[in-house]
Amino acid sequence: MTGCIKMPQTHLSAIALEKAYRKGKLQVPVLRGVEVQVRRGEFVSIIGQSGSGKSTLLHLLGLLDAPDVGEILLDGQRIDDLPRQDRDRLRNRVFGFIFQFYHLLPELDLLENVLAPLMIRHSVWEYWKRRKEFRDLGRELIAKVGLEHRLSHKPSELSGGEMQRAAIARALVAQPEVLLADEPTGNLDNKSGREIMDLLSSLNEGRQLTIIMVTHDEALARQAHRTVRLAEGRLQVQREAA
Ligand SMILES: Nc1ncnc2c1ncn2[C@@H]1O[C@H](COP(=O)(O)OP(=O)(O)O)[C@@H](O)[C@H]1O
Numbered sequence: 001m002t003g004c005i006k007m008p009q010t011h012l013s014a015i016a017l018e019k020a021y022r023k024g025k026l027q028v029p030v031l032r033g034v035e036v037q038v039r040r041g042e043f044v045s046i047i048g049q050s051g052s053g054k055s056t057l058l059h060l061l062g063l064l065d066a067p068d069v070g071e072i073l074l075d076g077q078r079i080d081d082l083p084r085q086d087r088d089r090l091r092n093r094v095f096g097f098i099f100q101f102y103h104l105l106p107e108l109d110l111l112e113n114v115l116a117p118l119m120i121r122h123s124v125w126e127y128w129k130r131r132k133e134f135r136d137l138g139r140e141l142i143a144k145v146g147l148e149h150r151l152s153h154k155p156s157e158l159s160g161g162e163m164q165r166a167a168i169a170r171a172l173v174a175q176p177e178v179l180l181a182d183e184p185t186g187n188l189d190n191k192s193g194r195e196i197m198d199l200l201s202s203l204n205e206g207r208q209l210t211i212i213m214v215t216h217d218e219a220l221a222r223q224a225h226r227t228v229r230l231a232e233g234r235l236q237v238q239r240e241a242a
Pocket residue numbers: 021022030048049050051052053054055056057
C-alpha cells in the first residue's frame with residue numbers, strides 16, 4: 001500500500017534536461033541541465049529573460065519537443081522516450097496548453113473553437129453520437145471562463161482577454177491534469193492580465209489542476225505558489241512556496 005503514503009506526490013519532473021539548437025554550423029545550448037519537480041495541484045511560475053529558453057522548456061515538459069539529454073517523468077514514470085503514439089496520447093490527454101497569441105481558429109465560433117480538440121480526438125461518428133454531451137461540456141466551460149454571452153461569436157469579435165479565456169476553455173475541454181501556459185497574459189492589458197491570472201488560480205484551487213506558467217512579469221509570477229528562474233540554461237529558486 002505504498003501508494004497511500006507517498007505524499008506529497010511529484011506530478012511532473014525534469015531530470016538534467018539539455019537542449020541545443022543549431023545555428024548554421026554552431027550548436028547553441030539553450031538548456032544546460034534543467035531540474036524541476038512539480039507536485040500534483042501545484043501552481044509554479046517560471047520567469048526569465050526573453051531568449052532564456054522558457055518556451056523551449058515548456059515544450060519539452062509537454063512533449064511538444066524532445067530533449068537532447070535528460071528525462072521527463074509523469075507520476076514518476078519516464079515519458080519522453082515512449083513510442084510516438086503514446087507520447088501523442090499523453091500530449092492530448094494529460095497536457096493542456098495555452099499560448100500568448102491564443103491560436104484560435106478564425107473561421108470557427110467560440111463554442112466550435114472550444115470543442116475543436118474533441119472533434120479531433122473522436123471519429124466523426126463518435127462525435128456525432130455524443131455531440132449533445134460535448135456541447136453541454138463546452139457550454140459549461142465557456143460559462144466557467146465567463147463567456148456564456150459570446151457563444152456564437154467569432155474570435156475577431158472578441159477582445160484579447162476574451163480570446164485568452166476561450167483558449168483556456170479549449171484547453172480544459174480535454175480535461176488535462178497539467179496546464180502549461182506560455183506567457184498567457186503577455187499580450188493583454190494589466191486588468192485583463194490580472195483576470196486571467198485569477199482564472200488560472202481558481203482552476204488550480206478548484207480542480208487541483210497542476211499549472212506551470214511562463215511569464216516575464218514578476219508581479220504576475222507571485223500569484224503562483226512558487227517561482228523558479230531560468231538563467232544560463234538552468235533553473236534557480238526565485239521564491240519558495242509560502
Ligand atoms: N526552433 C528553434 N530553432 C532554433 N533556435 C531556436 C528555436 N526555438 C528557440 N530557439 C532559440 O533558443 C533560445 C531560447 O528560445 P525560447 O525558448 O523561445 O526563449 P524564451 O521563451 O525564454 O524567450 C533563443 O535564442 C531562440 O532564438
